[in-house]
Amino acid sequence: MSSSTVNLKQPNASPGTTKARGLRRPGFRRTAIGLVVPILILLAWQWVGQSAAMAGLVPTPVQVARAWYVWMFGNPGLGLNPYQGTWLGNVQYSSLRVLQGFLLAMLLGIPLGLSIGWSRLMSHMFDPLIQGLRPIPITAWLPFSIALFGIRDMGAIFLIFLGGFYAIVVNTTQGARDVDRNLVRAAQMMGAKPAHMLRRVVLPAAMPSIFTGLRIGLGISWTAVIVSEMVAVKSGLGYVLWDAYYVGRMDIVLADMVSIGLMGFISDRLIVMIEHHVLAWRMLQNH
Template structure:
């Protein structure tokens, strides 16, 4: 066995087992949530916030009834409605975000690749981007009414700008040597865009997708408070209106959970699509 082989064996032996590394990461991920729960429990149990901020245990019980309760039984209107409201919100996010992807990625690539398109579209994108989602609510209600399309429109706007800006930056940051090399080999402009610019811009595109998805969940909650009569946002506002802070907090946790799950799905897809990048880094 030569020196090079011995060195490789030593490196492998020094590398911690994957299972123990994942366990360590999982345990570290629980530290901050546990601290938050302890502070929350102390605040809910104190005289200052008693009756205002429910404890984590009270929220957990209400959340359980919200998920597993039988609809129509008793005076609690939230019994057993969690799944349906999560489904309404998730479907709206999916529709609005898919539309934002279909429009935002090609638009960002075009702005980043073509000076002409950039001069035509970029000023408008940068001018509209600072307008908050809440400012579009009156326009959305006036145009679409109290229907799903108004919510989908706001979700589309929320995801669109993050996707466009990051995709544009990714297209502009492509190594010019790659473009020159492909051009010297006879690649056309469309082939350069599809086979060089798009793959090179993928890391930035996925960054935009993750940011845009987070904004999309914000947009769906805002829109459901006013523009539609179902979903997590509607329940959040309704529960606040009737003084059910336990449902309000359970709703907030549900929104965070759904946002986290959808973000992990984007990350999983990113790892599959950008497998070449991970192998290159290792």
């Protein structure tokens, strides 16, 4: 090969160049940007907790982290700390209740929302009732739940169901009403029956709104489980939150609040992952 031939091969990237490219990746940048505000909040919290005015009133992040570690990894039954080593069990209790109530809300809310949004008759029958019950807060249902189910898991599951149900129904209804009428006309011209159209046209078109309702409903479900466990049951993160406040363990209270937020965030990310998988066609369409 002559000396005038151009070498098209790129030289091997140096380790420094590879590292610099890694730092410029969008995922790394998003993570770094997302950590800025939490770190600033932690620093401000530590400063306030160590100040003379708040000393002993507001536990510092270091104190909360220490209490959280003992709550998570300590040996239950040893020592005088009643919360030692009980974190995982309480997370499991709360998560199972949220899962049961939320699945029940999904199984009832999605079909009902599709029916209300698609059928004028169903809308006239059910929409006024739902809109009338929806503004009633979860706390207002607590006495009814205790009277009906007692201090048992079913009372908490009932409140969680109510928390997620209305968000799912309303968003699913709106998604069914916003279906492109050209798609409906095309399906009708091809001889699609109502049940087939509902399953193959309306449901896929309403999926983005359904997932929005699922995410909102799941967040409300975590709120409902904490409220219900404070009163209606004697286990779970909500029960620990109220019990720790009652005995003055504010470090456990704050660790419990962080745990609730963490579990809510993880469950929301699971819904988003499922959404990306189910709506992969929409992602490709947007690109």
